[in-house]
Amino acid sequence: xxxxxxxxxxxxxxxxxxQACAAPLIGHRVPEYAELHGAxxxxxxxxxGTKNDILLFTCSSTGVMEASVRNCAKKGVVVCMLGAFSDRxxxxxxxxxxxxxxxxxxxxxxxxxxxxxxxxxxxxxDCVLLVHNETSTGVMNPIEEIADMMKRYPDVVxxxxxxxxxxxxxxxxxxxxxxxxxxxxxxxxxxPVGLTVSAISPKAFARAKELPDRGYYxxxxxxxxxxxxxxxxxxxxxSIIGGLKFQLERFEKEGFENRYRRHANLKETCWxxxxxxxxxxxxxxxxxxxxxxxxxxxxxxxxxxxxxxMSDRGFxxxxxxxxxxxxxxxxxxxxxxxxDDLKECLGVMSEELKKL
Amino acid sequence: xxxxxxxxxxxxxxxxxxQACAAPLIGHRVPEYAELHGAxxxxxxxxxGTKNDILLFTCSSTGVMEASVRNCAKKGVVVCMLGAFSDRxxxxxxxxxxxxxxxxxxxxxxxxxxxxxxxxxxxxxDCVLLVHNETSTGVMNPIEEIADMMKRYPDVVxxxxxxxxxxxxxxxxxxxxxxxxxxxxxxxxxxPVGLTVSAISPKAFARAKELPDRGYYxxxxxxxxxxxxxxxxxxxxxSIIGGLKFQLERFEKEGFENRYRRHANLKETCWxxxxxxxxxxxxxxxxxxxxxxxxxxxxxxxxxxxxxxMSDRGFxxxxxxxxxxxxxxxxxxxxxxxxDDLKECLGVMSEELKKL
Numbered sequence: 001x002x003x004x005x006x007x008x009x010x011x012x013x014x015x016x017x018x019q020a021c022a023a024p025l026i027g028h029r030v031p032e033y034a035e036l037h038g039a040x041x042x043x044x045x046x047x048x049g050t051k052n053d054i055l056l057f058t059c060s061s062t063g064v065m066e067a068s069v070r071n072c073a074k075k076g077v078v079v080c081m082l083g084a085f086s087d088r089x090x091x092x093x094x095x096x097x098x099x100x101x102x103x104x105x106x107x108x109x110x111x112x113x114x115x116x117x118x119x120x121x122x123x124x125x126d127c128v129l130l131v132h133n134e135t136s137t138g139v140m141n142p143i144e145e146i147a148d149m150m151k152r153y154p155d156v157v158x159x160x161x162x163x164x165x166x167x168x169x170x171x172x173x174x175x176x177x178x179x180x181x182x183x184x185x186x187x188x189x190x191x192p193v194g195l196t197v198s199a200i201s202p203k204a205f206a207r208a209k210e211l212p213d214r215g216y217y218x219x220x221x222x223x224x225x226x227x228x229x230x231x232x233x234x235x236x237x238x239s240i241i242g243g244l245k246f247q248l249e250r251f252e253k254e255g256f257e258n259r260y261r262r263h264a265n266l267k268e269t270c271w272x273x274x275x276x277x278x279x280x281x282x283x284x285x286x287x288x289x290x291x292x293x294x295x296x297x298x299x300x301x302x303x304x305x306x307x308x309x310m311s312d313r314g315f316x317x318x319x320x321x322x323x324x325x326x327x328x329x330x331x332x333x334x335x336x337x338x339x340d341d342l343k344e345c346l347g348v349m350s351e352e353l354k355k356l
Numbered sequence: 357x358x359x360x361x362x363x364x365x366x367x368x369x370x371x372x373x374x375q376a377c378a379a380p381l382i383g384h385r386v387p388e389y390a391e392l393h394g395a396x397x398x399x400x401x402x403x404x405g406t407k408n409d410i411l412l413f414t415c416s417s418t419g420v421m422e423a424s425v426r427n428c429a430k431k432g433v434v435v436c437m438l439g440a441f442s443d444r445x446x447x448x449x450x451x452x453x454x455x456x457x458x459x460x461x462x463x464x465x466x467x468x469x470x471x472x473x474x475x476x477x478x479x480x481x482d483c484v485l486l487v488h489n490e491t492s493t494g495v496m497n498p499i500e501e502i503a504d505m506m507k508r509y510p511d512v513v514x515x516x517x518x519x520x521x522x523x524x525x526x527x528x529x530x531x532x533x534x535x536x537x538x539x540x541x542x543x544x545x546x547x548p549v550g551l552t553v554s555a556i557s558p559k560a561f562a563r564a565k566e567l568p569d570r571g572y573y574x575x576x577x578x579x580x581x582x583x584x585x586x587x588x589x590x591x592x593x594x595s596i597i598g599g600l601k602f603q604l605e606r607f608e609k610e611g612f613e614n615r616y617r618r619h620a621n622l623k624e625t626c627w628x629x630x631x632x633x634x635x636x637x638x639x640x641x642x643x644x645x646x647x648x649x650x651x652x653x654x655x656x657x658x659x660x661x662x663x664x665x666m667s668d669r670g671f672x673x674x675x676x677x678x679x680x681x682x683x684x685x686x687x688x689x690x691x692x693x694x695x696d697d698l699k700e701c702l703g704v705m706s707e708e709l710k711k712l
Contacts, residue, residue: 002380010381010594021595022378024358025366025548027672058550059415062590063573070571092572186591192381194414194550194593215426215571216448217419234418235542237550237593238366239377316383 003311006345007318008135008164008292008332010186010193017336020246021192021239028238034230036238036245041230043248044197047256048166048181050173052199055223056244058237061163061184064196065129066092067218068180071208072157073098073127078119080104080111080129084136084321089129089161101125107324110287111141113149120153126207127157133165136321138294138330139283140165147176157207163187166197167251168263168291168334179204185240188263188291189247190335195240200224263290266333266342273346277353282320282328291334294320296327301356303329309352315345359667362701363674364491364520364648364688366542366549373692376602377548377595384594390586392597397586399604400553403612404522404537406529408555411579412600414593417519417540420552421485422448423574424536427564428513429454429483434475436460436467436485440492440677445485445517457481463680466643467497469505476509482563483513489521492677494650494686495639496521503532513563519543522553523607524619524647524690535560541596544619544647545603546691551596556580619646622689622698629702633709638676638684647690650676652683657712659685665708671701 005012026032037056044054057064069077069092076099079090093100101119105111111130119125128150133140143160150158159180162171166181168188173181179201185191200220208220216222217234226233251259270293274281280296281288288294297303303319303326310317320328331349333342361368382388393412400410413420425433425448432455435446449456457475461467467486475481484506489496499516506514515536518527522537524544529537535557541547556576564576572578573590582589607615626649630637636652637644644650653659659675659682666673676684687705689698 003382005381005383007383009591010383013381018378018380022374024374025361025369025542026359027361027363027366027674028549030667030672059419059573060591060593063415063419066571066573088572095568095570095572095575097569184591186381192593192595193384193591194596212451213453214451215422216444216451217415217422219451235365235416235540235549237416237548239548239595240550311386316386318383 001314003314003316004341004345005316006331006333007316008187008330009184011190011332011335012337013190013192014336017190017243017247021243023239023242025238028231028235033238036241038230039245040241040248043252047251048171048173048199049175050199052173052201053224053227055198055200055220055227056232056236056241057196057198057218058194058232058234059196060193061161061182061196062088063218064182064198065089065161066096067220068129068159068182069093069096069098070214070218071211071220072159072180072204074207074210075099076101076125077127077129078103078116078125080116080131080141082109082111082131082137082139083107083134085163086131086134089131107137108139108282109284110139111146113145116146117149120156126155127159129159131161132171133162133289133291135164135292137283138289138292139287140289142287143171143176147178151177157204164291164334168260170260173199185244188334189244191240191243191247194237195244263334266337266339267293269339269342270331270333270346277350292330292332294328294330297329301353306352306356310348313348313352315348317349357670359670359672360697360701361672362687362689363672364543364686365540367546367688367691368693369546369548370692373546373599373603377599379595379598381594384587384591389594392601394586395601396597396604399608403607404527404529404555405531406555408529408557409580409583411554411556411576411583412588412592412597413552413554413574414550414588414590415552416549417517417538417552418444419574420538420554421445421517422452423576424485424515424538425449425452425454426570426574427567427576428515428536428560430563430566431455432457432481433483433485434459434472434481436472436487436497438465438467438487438493438495439463439490441519442487442490445487463493464495464638465640466495467502469501472502473505476512482511483515485515487517488527489518489645489647491520491648493639494645494648495643496645498643499527499532503534507533513560520647520690524616526616529555541600544690545600547596547599547603550593551600619690622693622695623649625695625698626687626689626702633706648686648688650684650686653685657709662708662712666704669704669708671704673705
């Protein structure tokens with residue numbers, strides 16, 4: 001049985017997108033490849049509102065989270081910790097021997113500008129790592145407020161993990177002054193796993209040049225040198241880049257604004273279902289994610305049982321992450337998810353909820 | 357027009373393999389994923405003749421070349437340099453701040469055991485990096501001879517890049533005492549780009565534990581902790597892992613020995629064509645690759661023109677690599693390439709050669 005994914009990645013990928021990824025392989029040093037690679041760049045720049053370099057990394061998002069640390073943190077790094085994935089970034093900093101200030105809140109809370117600024121004021125840090133949308137808790141951080149504050153620290157490189165928001169939520173990279181933004185393709189892009197899209201500013205490249213031990217596979221400078229020729233230093237994930245081109249054409253056909261509006265509408269519908277069925281939202285009010293709903297298990301239902309039964313019916317939703325396993329549950333509504341898809345899933349959730 | 361690939365990666369991928377990779381996505385924290393992941397492990401162990409841990413990295417081969425450096429080189433590393441890809445490994449060592457001894461020969465020559473041993477005798481190095489099959493020159497290093505020598509240095513971690521040989525040439529990992537072996541899926545596995553298969557020995561894991569700055573995405577220890585549960589720390593390339601399972605079943609149906617024999621026969625046929633048409637082989641005699649033929653342009657034909665015309669006919673072969681552009685050309689015959697496929701390509705090469 002085909003099970004439809006309503007988990008926060010990998011997401012459901014449309015059959016025609018899977019077929020676009022299943023095109024015959026081409027070599028990565030032929031003009032056809034450069035053409036394909038190049039065809040993705042301008043649409044991505046338009047989507048992200050940026051003139052920065054777009055680099056395509058063959059890895060999942062964690063790889064470019066690490067790349068950012070190795071390429072952008074010289075004096076020290078402030079890492080915003082609000083859940084499993086942002087916590088992982090702190091771990092990455094430590095495992096790369098970087099001086100790390102932990103800007104940490106309890107799960108469900110958002111990071112506020114002043115929490116980061118407290119560390120920046122010391123002058124000891126030259127890099128900030130912010131997860132925009134924390135997939136484990138469903139919290140979306142106030143990126144506008146944080147970006148405003150960051151403008152007072154022009155020497156600090158501002159890195160944003162937009163893994164579960166990019167392509168589902170509008171993020172104006174240049175207006176916000178984001179130096180590095182990254183997202184894997186298996187979330188709101190509606191593609192398989194294996195490629196991470198990033199936009200890198202001149203400031204980030206300048207910083208990278210000052211760091212001799214930034215490594216090779218994730219070296220921003222080497223990636224840019226090849227990116228300038230619409231290539232990559234190592235063999236890229238040609239198949240997903242083919243799918244990315246296909247998806248970007250679809251995005252522009254839908255219209256980016258319409259796409260974001262669709263995501264906002266899906267969120268509204270999901271929240272309403274939660275309210276109607278007596279569930280609260282896990283995140284702090286005003287900081288709830290648009291691409292996935294993390295609900296509080298206020299009714300104390302047996303979440304793992306419910307999730308299992310949903311799966312048996314062909315709909316995959318998520319338990320709470322890690323220690324939240326039974327205290328929360330998550331429904332993702334991103335990428336190519338339509339209102340009908342979501343309503344179908346919510347309908348089955350209602351049915352199975354009654355039987356718990 | 358679909359162009360058939362006879363380049364040393366990406367290689368031609370069979371339509372049914374592309375379809376296996378185009379299966380609907382599944383989550384990576386569900387039992388179905390662990391089952392899929394687990395289904396690849398024992399066949400890979402059988403293929404490689406090893407009891408070591410099999411780790412699946414979501415990246416192209418260069419990523420795990422870097423991983424090996426960060427996880428295995430403590431005192432210093434001896435890197436065997438005989439062409440573009442092995443030279444890259446030296447670059448990776450330097451960009452990760454490792455003390456590096458260059459064991460270098462001119463392009464076309466092979467690395468011999470005594471060249472490596474000269475460095476090991478100093479006692480200053482605890483890691484050897486050997487490219488088995490150098491894709492840029494078509495040289496296959498004498499791995500048996502080198503492995504025999506390595507047995508005299510039990511504290512040295514022996515890392516082999518088998519990128520363009522694994523699954524096409526028999527490599528008995530445990531008998532040879534290889535601590536880390538790696539290969540991307542887009543070569544003799546006959547799969548798309550985006551996954552790197554590796555087998556890691558207890559000695560390599562022990563070394564990794566001594567290295568605090570081995571990073572995160574490519575951390576052998578973290579990968580093993582999740583690998584023990586048939587999972588990966590970050591989202592894996594589920595689609596290619598699905599294709600890998602499909603291919604491994606096909607390999608076992610063909611029989612590994614038959615598969616290796618097929619590769620040896622393809623090589624013979626390709627060499628004979630070269631001889632008949634007055635071309636020499638670029639590699640030193642006795643060290644020619646089995647999976648790709650690198651021919652010397654002894655007839656001084658216009659290689660780029662020939663390659664272009666072949667492409668126009670729907671057959672992609674390679675010029676010489678880098679500075680060998682016009683002095684050599686390469687025809688790969690690996691993965692699912694049949695004798696008929698190769699003969700068809702060689703036939704068109706004959707036709708186009710006459711017209712040059």
